[in-house]
Amino acid sequence: MDWLASNWRTVGELTLSHLYLAGVPLLLGLALSVPLGWTAKRWRGSYAAVVTSTGLLYTIPSLALFVIMPLVLGTKILDPVNVLVAMTIYTVALLTRTVADGLMSVPDHVEQAATAMGYGGLRRLFGVELPLAVPVIAAGLRVAAVSNVSIVSIASVIGVSQLGDLLLDGYRRIIWGELLTGIVATLLLALLLDAVIQLGSRALTPWQRVAGGRP
Amino acid sequence: MIRFDAVTKEFPDGTVAVDDLTLTAPTGKITVLVGPSGCGKTTSLRMVNRMIEPTRGSISLDGQDTGRMDQAELRRGIGYVIQHAGLFPHRTVLDNIGTVPRLLGWDRKKIRERSSELLERVGLEAHLGERYPSQLSGGQQQRVGVARALAADPPVMLMDEPFSAVDPIVREQLQDEFLRLQDELGKTIVFVTHDIDEAIKLGDQVAVLRVGGTLAQVAEPAYLLAHPADDFVADFVGRDRGYRALQFQETPRLPLRPERCVVLGERPEGRGSTWLLVVDDDRKPLGWVEPARVGDRAVEDADLHRGGTVARAGGTLRGALDAALSSPSRRGVVVDDSGTLVGTVMAHEVLSAIEDTDRPERDEGDPVRGGAVTVAGDEA
């Protein structure tokens, strides 16, 4: 506790950058997963290829991905963009299948009705398919959020600061207070993101809450 | 008017779902497509709004080839109702109804007004408008489905087994309301069902399809029952078609007999006769009682035998015969349009009335037996 009392300002800054490095890729990844998932649904033949190839990205070790980013992007080694891009790739890896499955979970009779009323293209995606896929997508997003918060800690190894620094430094110098703060702060951040996603999903799906019970 | 001209649909896997179909659905009438499962009813229907494209042949709407029209535009001019309604679960009832007007870019106030008006039109209370579809019963959802299809007032409606997912009593209500609505609106409707009774009840014209997607016969319901074109149609319209055909025959003047009645809550006079008809203060029939069971006390609601159906004077022969057959006293109750008792009739009296009437005879535009046929006369 002594440690935290004298370092709370640093911890605050590290938490914010952790949130930034984990959260922004979450949004970017979601934005990229929608067209990918839509493609997988629209052309059923492409489903296996799209979902498997994006899913495989998740198996690349994070350290390796962080290290090769500067080579691929031509950025500096310490540039946080490397981490943002890498985390976006992980998010896409987790979310593409979710979005595809979510879009495909729209009941057949609803799809037919949409077609029969002349719903096409983007209007259909944003007006019918995505709103109905929200519960499925939100579930996937929660997994991706927790995964991002945990993976991004590794970025300390390549010198991009966030809460992982506390773990690394606390471990090296054996400062228990610092270690504990790092773990707890990471955990709280994951819980916070999870709660935000759940709230957002509830706000977007008022129809889900009434399902079943007739007032 | 919707015209199928030698339309064939062969799916990529080689299944021929519809084979050389030529058929006209006249303006302002209900044309029912009926046939066993897999005979191509849904496929035929979906070719009209081009959810499925025909392999050969063409379909025209009021003389315009649908194949040349813009798809989305075509669809927004055609109402489409399906089994399970296909409502959008994430939109309220009113928003569901307003879907097509919204796609057409109407202003919000107009959409709102139109949606509320339709909600009422299909017999739903205003407060249901704010609910989500999952909060409605199957029958209510089906009504919303109809309201939604009607929203932009399309001249054409396609309906694919819209009432088949609800229980028989609700189905009957929905059918009756649908007919009433159609009386007001006069849409050109193609209605798909696998239920011959529904086809007979709703159709101005019934087209029977057989598996393989060929047209077996198309005719007015009464005619279909009286003159099935071949064994398949005869089999399909069923064994009791003779009885069902009676529903198209207006009752001629039946020899009605006066009936001794007792008003509910009063004591029956005399106890000689077996069954006594119970009526309310307005002489509307309520049911039958056995005076012996009631004894000296007043007739109570619990004493009533309500098994008998009630026929309307000037209604159909089927109704009159059924009233007689279902009555515990064997005397069928006949009422006037306001539901007031006019008298009773016995089955043998209805039967002799039936014997005195003619069966519906061949008319002009008589379809030839079997094969693909056209229905003549496009009464617009």
Ligand SMILES: Nc1ncnc2c1ncn2[C@@H]1O[C@H](COP(=O)(O)OP(=O)(O)OP(=O)(O)O)[C@@H](O)[C@H]1O
């Ligand atoms: N997309 C498709 N690909 C291949 N065959 C199909 C396809 N859609 C329908 N069929 C076949 O075409 C035939 C007609 O199907 P359709 O759905 O029109 O029948 P239906 O008369 O509506 O039957 P039901 O009463 O069961 O709804 C069936 O044999 C069906 O298996």
Ligand SMILES: [Mg+2]
């Ligand atoms: Mg069908």
